[in-house]
Amino acid sequence: MNSVMSDPAVKKTGIGASVRRVEDIRFITGRGRYTDDMNQPGQVYAAFLRSPYARARVVSVDDAAALEVDGVLAVLTGRQMAADGLGDLPCGWLVKSKDGTDMRQPPHPPLAAERCNYVGEPYGVVIGTSIAAAREGADAVMTEFEELEAVVSTADATKSVQIYDNVPANRSYQWELGDKAATDAAFARAAHVTKLDITNNRLIPNALEPRAAIGVYERSNESFTIYTTSQNPHLARLVLSAFVKLAPEHKLRIVAPDVGGGFGSKIFIYPEETTVAWASRRIGRPVKWTAERSESFLSDAHGRDHVTHAELALDAQGQFLGLRVKTIANLGAYLSTFASSVPTFLYGTLLAGQYRTPAIHVEVDGVFTNTAPVDAYRGAGRPEATYVVERIVETAARELKIDPMELRRRNFIQPNQFPYQTPVALVYDTGDYEASLNKALERIDYSGFAARKAASAARGLKRGIGFSCYIEACGLAPSKLATALGAGVGLYESGEVRVNPTGSVTVFTGSHSHGQGHETTFAQIVSDRLGVPIENVEVVHGDTGRIEFGLGTYGSRSVAVGGSALMKATDKVIAKGKKIAAYMLESEPDNIDFDTGVFSVRASNRSMTFGEVAFAAYVPSNYPLDELEPGLSEKAFYDPQNFTYPAGTHIAEVEIDPEIGVVKIANFVAVDDFGKVINPMIVEGQVHGGIAQGIGQALLEHGIYDETGQLITGSFMDYCMPRADDLPNFSVDTTVTACTHNPLGVKGCGEAGAIAAPAAIMNAVTDAIGVKDVAMPATPERVWRACRGE
Amino acid sequence: MNVTLTVNGEARSVDVAPNTLLVELLRNHLGLSGTHVGCDTSQCGACTVHMNGASVKSCTMLAAQAAGSEITTIEGIGTPERLHPMQAAFRECHALQCGFCTPGMIMSAIDLVKNSPQLDEAAVRHGLEGNICRCTGYHNIVRAVLTAATEMGSRIS
Numbered sequence: 001m002n003s004v005m006s007d008p009a010v011k012k013t014g015i016g017a018s019v020r021r022v023e024d025i026r027f028i029t030g031r032g033r034y035t036d037d038m039n040q041p042g043q044v045y046a047a048f049l050r051s052p053y054a055r056a057r058v059v060s061v062d063d064a065a066a067l068e069v070d071g072v073l074a075v076l077t078g079r080q081m082a083a084d085g086l087g088d089l090p091c092g093w094l095v096k097s098k099d100g101t102d103m104r105q106p107p108h109p110p111l112a113a114e115r116c117n118y119v120g121e122p123y124g125v126v127i128g129t130s131i132a133a134a135r136e137g138a139d140a141v142m143t144e145f146e147e148l149e150a151v152v153s154t155a156d157a158t159k160s161v162q163i164y165d166n167v168p169a170n171r172s173y174q175w176e177l178g179d180k181a182a183t184d185a186a187f188a189r190a191a192h193v194t195k196l197d198i199t200n201n202r203l204i205p206n207a208l209e210p211r212a213a214i215g216v217y218e219r220s221n222e223s224f225t226i227y228t229t230s231q232n233p234h235l236a237r238l239v240l241s242a243f244v245k246l247a248p249e250h251k252l253r254i255v256a257p258d259v260g261g262g263f264g265s266k267i268f269i270y271p272e273e274t275t276v277a278w279a280s281r282r283i284g285r286p287v288k289w290t291a292e293r294s295e296s297f298l299s300d301a302h303g304r305d306h307v308t309h310a311e312l313a314l315d316a317q318g319q320f321l322g323l324r325v326k327t328i329a330n331l332g333a334y335l336s337t338f339a340s341s342v343p344t345f346l347y348g349t350l351l352a353g354q355y356r357t358p359a360i361h362v363e364v365d366g367v368f369t370n371t372a373p374v375d376a377y378r379g380a381g382r383p384e385a386t387y388v389v390e391r392i393v394e395t396a397a398r399e400l401k402i403d404p405m406e407l408r409r410r411n412f413i414q415p416n417q418f419p420y421q422t423p424v425a426l427v428y429d430t431g432d433y434e435a436s437l438n439k440a441l442e443r444i445d446y447s448g449f450a451a452r453k454a455a456s457a458a459r460g461l462k463r464g465i466g467f468s469c470y471i472e473a474c475g476l477a478p479s480k481l482a483t484a485l486g487a488g489v490g491l492y493e494s495g496e497v498r499v500n501p502t503g504s505v506t507v508f509t510g511s512h513s514h515g516q517g518h519e520t521t522f523a524q525i526v527s528d529r530l531g532v533p534i535e536n537v538e539v540v541h542g543d544t545g546r547i548e549f550g551l552g553t554y555g556s557r558s559v560a561v562g563g564s565a566l567m568k569a570t571d572k573v574i575a576k577g578k579k580i581a582a583y584m585l586e587s588e589p590d591n592i593d594f595d596t597g598v599f600s601v602r603a604s605n606r607s608m609t610f611g612e613v614a615f616a617a618y619v620p621s622n623y624p625l626d627e628l629e630p631g632l633s634e635k636a637f638y639d640p641q642n643f644t645y646p647a648g649t650h651i652a653e654v655e656i657d658p659e660i661g662v663v664k665i666a667n668f669v670a671v672d673d674f675g676k677v678i679n680p681m682i683v684e685g686q687v688h689g690g691i692a693q694g695i696g697q698a699l700l701e702h703g704i705y706d707e708t709g710q711l712i713t714g715s716f717m718d719y720c721m722p723r724a725d726d727l728p729n730f731s732v733d734t735t736v737t738a739c740t741h742n743p744l745g746v747k748g749c750g751e752a753g754a755i756a757a758p759a760a761i762m763n764a765v766t767d768a769i770g771v772k773d774v775a776m777p778a779t780p781e782r783v784w785r786a787c788r789g790e
Numbered sequence: 791m792n793v794t795l796t797v798n799g800e801a802r803s804v805d806v807a808p809n810t811l812l813v814e815l816l817r818n819h820l821g822l823s824g825t826h827v828g829c830d831t832s833q834c835g836a837c838t839v840h841m842n843g844a845s846v847k848s849c850t851m852l853a854a855q856a857a858g859s860e861i862t863t864i865e866g867i868g869t870p871e872r873l874h875p876m877q878a879a880f881r882e883c884h885a886l887q888c889g890f891c892t893p894g895m896i897m898s899a900i901d902l903v904k905n906s907p908q909l910d911e912a913a914v915r916h917g918l919e920g921n922i923c924r925c926t927g928y929h930n931i932v933r934a935v936l937t938a939a940t941e942m943g944s945r946i947s
Contacts, residue, residue: 030824
């Protein structure tokens with residue numbers, strides 16, 4: 001073999017390069033393929049019958065008039081679904097109350113049969129040969145309801161009428177974490193106690209692509225294919241098989257093609273996707289459903305919705321002694337797929353923040369109300385925790401008249417203290433909180449703030465600055481710990497690196513990309529490691545028929561867990577390649593080096609390219625067939641040893657016109673430590689998007705039900721989505737401490753902005769006005785009233 | 791009823807029900823699935839196309855109202871080999887993530903730039919107020935529009 005030069009182009013597209021995205025070409029030319037873009041021969045359409053009441057008994061469903069509508073094929077109800085033996089939608093995480101009892105979980109049938117428990121809950125479906133026919137049929141169904149008193153308020157849920165017979169006080173669980181006695185003792189010796197009552201407003205995720213699904217039943221082999229807007233198709237397959245009993249896993253294929261954003265809302269297994277699959281078997285034709293936006297508002301799982309009382313104990317020097325938190329978390333009407341874990345294991349465990357607070361105790365009441373189910377939304381528990389910690393730390397600084405930066409510095413976990421065991425279960429592996437704080441202060445020109453505030457004041461405006469030194473736990477893991485704490489699924493990821501005979505590579509990942517750019521990032525990792533040009537690497541995701549298994553994308557886990565699985569698989573490919581090359585180059589595997597696409601015998605000029613080795617693996621003429629199988633394709637599962645802990649500082653500077661209450665964001669700085677970064681351009685984009693959603697929560701967005709349980713923010717006319725002119729440019733930077741326990745040194749970046757930004761904004765708003773709290777969203781009316789001292 | 795119109799430079803004649811929306815004609819009858827539907831209240835702008843050169847929300851007009859007009863969709867402005875400067879700038883500036891709002895955003899942005907001999911960041915933000923993006927936080931979209939505007943001959947202030 002000849003000596004070959006390695007390919008310098010690979011370095012430009014490898015780990016650390018801002019490679020322009022592979023997937024963009026199809027999206028910018030209108031060639032994306034989202035679920036609603038797909039159609040199946042013979043397909044018919046579903047229109048759902050939804051409860052107009054927050055709580056009601058379904059007395060009767062009269063379908064006679066609907067069946068008269070031209071093009072209506074069937075009216076199917078929850079009773080028929082139950083009669084067909086379909087099971088309930090499960091919650092995948094069993095949380096225990098502090099008395100040791102299991103959480104209470106009312107049955108959640110995909111289609112309600114006897115009772116509806118939130119406005120928009122589906123209790124039936126009309127199938128028609130066109131969307132118009134199905135909808136006209138749905139309008140013609142006469143349903144008699146007996147309306148019942150509804151529970152709406154989060155704060156009052158435990159004191160309201162009981163929704164479910166077997167759920168006293170509407171409480172699913174009363175969960176606690178931390179050492180109560182130690183925390184009480186810390187408060188007993190405190191020099192100062194800061195108290196804060198805050199709410200974390202309910203949000204509606206609103207991925208721009210509405211949910212959609214096509215159920216296709218294949219009679220010949222009694223199998224289903226479901227095309228759907230999912231962040232984790234294998235999980236959908238597992239649930240639909242093991243719990244809903246739709247079909248065994250090997251008879252069920254879930255395809256999640258291009259998916260137009262998720263933010264958590266497309267993790268869950270919903271009634272509608274389940275129903276179209278079932279209906280396709282009943283009807284004998286493919287059944288398609290695409291949500292109208294108003295259906296998305298009513299039926300996508302919502303986010304947040306906490307009411308919290310927090311207390312921070314400090315000594316005379318401003319050292320944190322203890323933190324005490326009591327939260328009521330609204331779970332909605334049913335436990336959605338991961339709902340129980342969000343206000344518990346993803347919330348209470350984060351209450352140490354970046355600080356050495358030695359004693360923490362948190363108690364969470366998970367309550368049912370007659371509202372849409374609440375589950376993970378970008379950040380999922382961690383924004384709520386950050387909001388509590390960073391709002392109360394800022395408040396304490398104001399009460400003690402200590403510079404808020406100084407108070408934080410006094411309490412930061414120091415770089416030499418890692419690994420750091422917090423009092424709320426987590427072990428942080430690494431970090432340098434002061435480094436990101438300092439960089440952020442420089443970026444916002446903190447020393448110039450007083451002058452800017454004075455200049456604003458001279459114009460009659462109130463200027464404020466707010467800090468948020470957040471930490472998050474990403475890449476939920478390890479499986480052993482999580483399952484011991486009640487998780488019903490593993491938390492690993494799978495990857496497969498399939499080298500084709502001509503040396504191109506097909507990569508299969510159990511992660512799913514719905515905007516994150518995995519087709520680029522994962523190709524960078526494999527291209528970099530194998531020395532194969534990036535255009536010769538194709539990343540396949542989102543199809544249970546093509547990918548062995550996977551747990552999908554949520555919790556900023558994809559690169560840390562899915563990318564690490566690909567690293568493992570790639571290492572196996574290289575190891576096998578070395579054996580092949582050693583045989584062909586008449587050397588030993590231990591004597592073969594691999595670098596940028598070239599296998600070479602150490603200290604010699606003998607080498608083979610990666611492509612030559614791949615070809616030899618598939619055309620094994622000169623090949624050690626006695627010891628080695630042909631082919632060059634390797635799989636790996638990666639189960640992390642720990643969470644990853646991205647952290648950083650976000651600073652908001654706002655200017656408020658007290659006459660009109662409008663909050664203008666004068667500057668927003670984010671300095672994040674995500675560990676090593678694969679594609680800085682993509683990471684920056686993720687930060688931007690997260691900040692926008694965080695600012696949305698702080699200033700604009702609010703999912704509101706009236707006292708009867710009607711959603712009054714049910715459209716983009718009523719629910720204030722952040723638009724281009726609501727937001728500023730963002731000043732974004734990073735610091736790096738590499739994650740110590742995954743092979744890429746990465747931590748995850750998808751949620752940081754949504755976690756950090758609300759506290760930064762609200763600290764700035766309250767600083768500007770000089771009040772303790774303004775409820776989110778800080779709308780002009782609320783701000784105007786706060787400025788007037790109301 | 792029959793609707794005759796020009797779509798991406800091609801004369802088309804389509805039989806549709808009278809209540810068919812323009813976006814339905816494009817997506818369901820002509821298979822031009824690049825134009826998306828993200829809401830039901832004319833708010834999100836994912837369905838934006840050009841009618842006789844001006845941007846319209848194709849979910850908010852009947853197909854019949856477009857009879858005789860020239861419609862341009864995302865599929866009609868460039869190809870992977872020959873991208874429109876706005877398409878190229880969106881990719882270069884990482885102005886898209888999930889891609890769902892992107893076609894409408896690009897069509898709105900082209901109209902904005904064509905009608906703005908002079909642009910700045912504030913004008914772009916105001917001009918794109920009718921298009922919702924949930925992924926990017928708009929920072930890179932604004933950057934892309936200003937980049938493309940330079941290419942397309944606008945002055946940037």
